[in-house]
Amino acid sequence: MSPTVNSPSLYRRLLIWLLVPMLALGTLMLVQAYFASRDTADRAFDRLLESASLSIAEQVKRQQGQLWMDLPPAALKMLASNAEERVFYALYDAHDNFISGNAELPPIDDGQGSMRFTNIQWHDMSLRLGVRHSQLEGWRDRQPFEVRVAHTREGREALTQTLFQGSMLRLIAMAMLAIGVVLLGVRMALMPLTQLRRAIRARDPRTLAPLDLTLPRELAELRETLNDLLARMRRVRANQERFIGDASHQLRTPLAGLSARAELALRQDDPRAWHDALGVMRGSADKTARLASQLLSLTRLNNPESMPEARDIDLCDIARQAVRDALSSCHRAGIDLGVETPPHAVIQLAVQWQLAEALANLIDNASRYGASRITVRVGEAPTRLEVEDDGPGIPEAQRLLVLRPFHRGMEGGQGSGLGLAIVDGIARAHAARLTLVPARPNAEPPGLRVRLHFPEESTS
Amino acid sequence: MTAPYRSLACWVLALAGMLLSAMSRADDAHVLRYAAPHEATAQPLEIYGALDNDLMAPLLADFHARYPDIELTYRNLTTLTLYRRFLAEDEASADVVMSSAMPWQYQLANRGHAQALTTSAARQWPQASRWRHELFGFTFEPVVIVYRRDALEGATPPDSHEALLRLLTHERQRLTGRVVTYDPWRSGAGYTYATEDAHMSPRYWELVAALGGVKAALADTTGEMLDGLADGRYAVGYNLLGSYARDFVADHPQLEMVIPSDYALVTQRLVLIPNRAPHPETAERFVDYLLSRQGQQVIRDKTPLGAVHTALEGEGTARDLRKTLGDALHPIAIDPSLLATLDTLKRHSLLERWQREYTRLSDNGP
Numbered sequence: 087m088s089p090t091v092n093s094p095s096l097y098r099r100l101l102i103w104l105l106v107p108m109l110a111l112g113t114l115m116l117v118q119a120y121f122a123s124r125d126t127a128d129r130a131f132d133r134l135l136e137s138a139s140l141s142i143a144e145q146v147k148r149q150q151g152q153l154w155m156d157l158p159p160a161a162l163k164m165l166a167s168n169a170e171e172r173v174f175y176a177l178y179d180a181h182d183n184f185i186s187g188n189a190e191l192p193p194i195d196d197g198q199g200s201m202r203f204t205n206i207q208w209h210d211m212s213l214r215l216g217v218r219h220s221q222l223e224g225w226r227d228r229q230p231f232e233v234r235v236a237h238t239r240e241g242r243e244a245l246t247q248t249l250f251q252g253s254m255l256r257l258i259a260m261a262m263l264a265i266g267v268v269l270l271g272v273r274m275a276l277m278p279l280t281q282l283r284r285a286i287r288a289r290d291p292r293t294l295a296p297l298d299l300t301l302p303r304e305l306a307e308l309r310e311t312l313n314d315l316l317a318r319m320r321r322v323r324a325n326q327e328r329f330i331g332d333a334s335h336q337l338r339t340p341l342a343g344l345s346a347r348a349e350l351a352l353r354q355d356d357p358r359a360w361h362d363a364l365g366v367m368r369g370s371a372d373k374t375a376r377l378a379s380q381l382l383s384l385t386r387l388n389n390p391e392s393m394p395e396a397r398d399i400d401l402c403d404i405a406r407q408a409v410r411d412a413l414s415s416c417h418r419a420g421i422d423l424g425v426e427t428p429p430h431a432v433i434q435l436a437v438q439w440q441l442a443e444a445l446a447n448l449i450d451n452a453s454r455y456g457a458s459r460i461t462v463r464v465g466e467a468p469t470r471l472e473v474e475d476d477g478p479g480i481p482e483a484q485r486l487l488v489l490r491p492f493h494r495g496m497e498g499g500q501g502s503g504l505g506l507a508i509v510d511g512i513a514r515a516h517a518a519r520l521t522l523v524p525a526r527p528n529a530e531p532p533g534l535r536v537r538l539h540f541p542e543e544s545t546s
Numbered sequence: 547m548t549a550p551y552r553s554l555a556c557w558v559l560a561l562a563g564m565l566l567s568a569m570s571r572a573d574d575a576h577v578l579r580y581a582a583p584h585e586a587t588a589q590p591l592e593i594y595g596a597l598d599n600d601l602m603a604p605l606l607a608d609f610h611a612r613y614p615d616i617e618l619t620y621r622n623l624t625t626l627t628l629y630r631r632f633l634a635e636d637e638a639s640a641d642v643v644m645s646s647a648m649p650w651q652y653q654l655a656n657r658g659h660a661q662a663l664t665t666s667a668a669r670q671w672p673q674a675s676r677w678r679h680e681l682f683g684f685t686f687e688p689v690v691i692v693y694r695r696d697a698l699e700g701a702t703p704p705d706s707h708e709a710l711l712r713l714l715t716h717e718r719q720r721l722t723g724r725v726v727t728y729d730p731w732r733s734g735a736g737y738t739y740a741t742e743d744a745h746m747s748p749r750y751w752e753l754v755a756a757l758g759g760v761k762a763a764l765a766d767t768t769g770e771m772l773d774g775l776a777d778g779r780y781a782v783g784y785n786l787l788g789s790y791a792r793d794f795v796a797d798h799p800q801l802e803m804v805i806p807s808d809y810a811l812v813t814q815r816l817v818l819i820p821n822r823a824p825h826p827e828t829a830e831r832f833v834d835y836l837l838s839r840q841g842q843q844v845i846r847d848k849t850p851l852g853a854v855h856t857a858l859e860g861e862g863t864a865r866d867l868r869k870t871l872g873d874a875l876h877p878i879a880i881d882p883s884l885l886a887t888l889d890t891l892k893r894h895s896l897l898e899r900w901q902r903e904y905t906r907l908s909d910n911g912p
Contacts, residue, residue, distance in 0.1 A: 156895040159883030166882050170678045172656045173882045186891045
């Protein structure tokens with residue numbers, strides 16, 4: 087399952103985020119254009135209602151005590167466009183009495199001004215009604231009256247359609263142009279990404295040299311991150327190379343010793359000498375085997391791919407077991423090995439074999455570097471494991487260096503130089519903090535206390 | 547030969563009756579029936595028309611011959627009865643309504659009482675002779691001047707409104723009492739023509755004054771005027787319906803018919819299919835036939851009504867008249883100005899003016 091299957095490409099994502107809102111906006115604009123067209127058509131045709139009603143109103147006069155008009159046929163013609171609308175007109179007096187007309191049209195009560203417009207539904211027809219308030223222009227008589235004119239909406243709809251189609255065509259043309267620009271723009275904007283991809287793909291898989299490529303700011307950050315990663319990988323590789331060199335050197339020395347010893351023994355005829363040689367060779371072989379197993383554990387610890395299962399374990403058990411394991415060898419060397427644990431279990435999420443390995447290494451280290459008393463201790467709040475000895479300790483300046491593989495705290499010591507490096511690796515695997523402090527700072531020798539602080543949250 | 551005049555009289559009287567609300571006329575509807583041969587498959591079609599049976603018969607017969615399955619009933623009503631019956635909600639509606647009363651037909655269609663017809667014949671119908679595909683003018687009848695040759699010897703024949711005005715002014719003595727025209731009060735057609743005439747030119751009022759000057763007789767129908775001209779009572783008749791006058795003049799050699807050359811009004815009979823038509827399919831077939839080349843051919847060949855169809859030529863057709871008269875031809879427009887004709891106040895104004903002009907010369911004259 088490749089990640090490209092699950093998440094859409096950046097190109098598509100950009101297109102979707104640009105085009106979908108654009109489409110929504112376009113739809114909105116179309117709706118707006120329709121309403122604007124209808125408004126314009128209504129305004130244009132309302133002018134017809136206005137002028138028709140005006141030319142009717144001008145013909146209204148008073149005759150024989152009542153309202154009178156000589157209806158101009160042109161006024162009615164004016165109300166109909168090419169769409170052949172149905173037209174209606176009526177003259178009403180001030181008291182809303184029908185005077186003359188071809189339809190009894192309703193008044194418009196709300197609105198301002200002398201000319202008012204509204205849409206009405208009248209006898210199953212939708213009409214646009216215009217009502218003109220006017221009054222007689224006489225010397226004495228200024229009687230008000232209303233001219234109401236109405237027509238059906240065919241002409242308005244036709245004009246709306248025409249206007250809307252025009253707007254729609256323009257909008258579509260603009261949308262096409264915008265889509266083209268967006269497609270081009272996105273392609274152009276993503277070009278550096280393609281360059282970066284090509285540059286990475288074209289690299290020799292063995293080189294870890296930094297990328298040298300001129301990129302836009304956003305991608306330059308990515309390039310810097312990538313270069314940082316490459317730098318770290320370079321360092322890791324250098325470490326590994328040195329480690330491999332050191333390891334092979336370390337393995338070669340005892341093996342060469344073994345070989346030399348065997349040769350020496352072979353030149354002699356005395357079986358006793360052979361026996362002695364074999365004894366020495368067995369010791370050498372044990373040491374080499376131990377070195378090899380330490381190298382193996384260090385490799386396992388350093389392998390980021392291996393994810394050992396962590397479980398809740400009791401640190402007291404671990405401590406007691408480690409002391410039991412080391413007891414006989416310490417006893418032989420005359421070292422006082424002890425354990426201090428709380429009366430109850432101290433539970434910690436950890437990998438059992440790693441902690442056992444760490445303790446074994448620390449006890450071994452202490453015994454090799456001249457301690458006469460070693461105490462393994464389990465503490466709480468914060469949860470910790472300690473190994474304390476009364477040996478010579480490690481000077482302040484050496485404390486970080488001793489964590490590196492094959493560094494020996496003391497020249498000519500018997501250790502492999504891997505013990506503390508392994509402990510450090512284990513501490514890191516558990517996100518625990520490793521501290522090296524003198525056990526008794528003011529005494530001589532100061533001794534050494536190696537402590538593993540486990541993080542608080544992982545206890546829960 | 548009197549049938550056309552009776553029909554005309556019917557609607558003219560009806561209009562007059564309605565406008566004055568004074569005259570009432572019994573509904574003496576004549577009915578024409580064409581039965582379908584097979585009762586079972588018969589599709590009914592009911593037509594109400596203000597056209598006389600004699601005029602309708604050739605059309606209906608031809609239609610029936612083409613569609614024998616349609617059981618046809620034609621009811622000849624006056625325009626007034628037609629209009630009232632149409633608006634009466636409880637009356638069963640006709641399938642097709644035909645009338646020469648243009649304003650009233652227009653009023654019905656304008657109120658949305660007509661349904662649209664969109665057959666190919668209807669779509670191709672000339673724009674000037676239809677309104678919204680709801681109202682179709684299917685005849686073309688000019689309004690004419692008829693005079694007696696013997697009575698006008700030595701004078702210029704009145705071949706235009708201008709010439710008529712000159713004639714009436716110059717020969718006032720000789721023509722007094724011998725001129726006849728429509729009575730605009732009593733005749734709806736006369737009123738419609740007066741409206742259109744007044745609209746065409748303000749000089750119409752001079753003509754009305756001149757008509758008053760010769761004490762022109764006022765008649766209700768074209769038939770009445772033609773009869774008076776034939777028996778010598780009148781020398782000149784103004785604003786006669788050309789479709790009737792044409793045949794009559796052909797039979798009376800002493801009469802001469804002229805279509806005014808300055809402008810000639812043309813009236814059309816309008817047909818519509820009501821919304822409430824119980825049999826819209828047969829109604830559509832009939833109106834489609836009326837507007838088809840075949841139907842128009844029958845109108846041209848067997849009636850004096852004048853065919854409108856653009857493809858038809860021959861005497862009395864719209865195409866022929868347009869060719870001879872050109873711009874002078876002035877068909878009464880099927881547009882909202884017809885509604886103005888129906889306005890009661892407008893009518894009063896116009897008739898008052900007419901009365902004033904008509905009596906102007908006689909009051910001041912010798």
